[in-house]
Amino acid sequence: MSQQPSIAAVPETTAATRLVVLLGHPVAHSRSPQLHSAAFAAANVDAVYVTADVAPADLPAAVAGVRSLGALGANVTVPHKVAVMQLVDLLTEEATAIGACNTLYWHEGALVGDNTDAVGLQTSLLADVAPLADAEALIFGAGGAARAAAVALGRLGASVRVRARRPEAASTVQRLAIENGARTPGGDPPRLVVNATPLGLDGEALPDDLMALAPGQVALDLLYGIDTPFLRAAREAGAATLDGTGMLLGQAAAAFRRWTDQPPPFGAYLAAAEG
């Protein structure tokens, strides 16, 4: 028996339906369409969320398209988060501090570049790991996600140490944490270890000492939907574990607020992530 295609999940579009687009390269793995489509439906926002695989050389044309097509907004992901900063009219303080944009929205006719990753991670940490005030935290990595983690952990009052393969990049991220309220780290073993690198995506382990956690510690891998060797080793050692799903939901909900000026439907985001 041939299977009928399901049209139940396809939102009904009208002449008034607005576009929200994810610009990245690649984008095939993204869970954002699933999350935002559920949220738009739950909140009665007449918009569709689509992905666009945009090669780096085409990014200026893609952002021009966001403008000329009257899109409601956009998300931006790897590898465009830094390059897009040159292509918007205004940057929020948050995007400037983190040095990357993941969300574009309109404000009084200007296309604004924002970053919702730090606020997303902060939401996740408050829900799942808090309190972190005065706790020691170690961030592994020095890219955009590490910078967002530095801002989030600084605001939560943690003592932040940063480790990366380029020591000067690690120092810059550590300074960012301190500018955002982090305390200078002591020498205690970290309560929270954050993997802010792509290591684990293809089954890679982190450096040996970061794999050796103990009960009472928390391993947070910003990768989501993957049981990485880092998380497995932490779990086997009796440490608590968390992946990047909470951050993903938090940054998505914050982007929803920018695009629509409405409170995000957290329940819809959560249900879509679990579905």
Ligand code: NDP
């Ligand atoms: P970037 O490319 O900006 O940074 C990656 C960082 O990882 C850099 O510091 C890089 O070092 C380091 N790195 C890469 N390979 C290695 C390696 N083999 N050994 C040591 N360090 C390495 O990426 P992002 O910061 O944007 O993303 C990092 C991770 O966080 C990704 O896996 C991404 O999926 C995840 N993420 C999750 C989010 C969520 O919502 N859950 C949101 C954003 C990101 P160097 O600087 O020397 O190149």
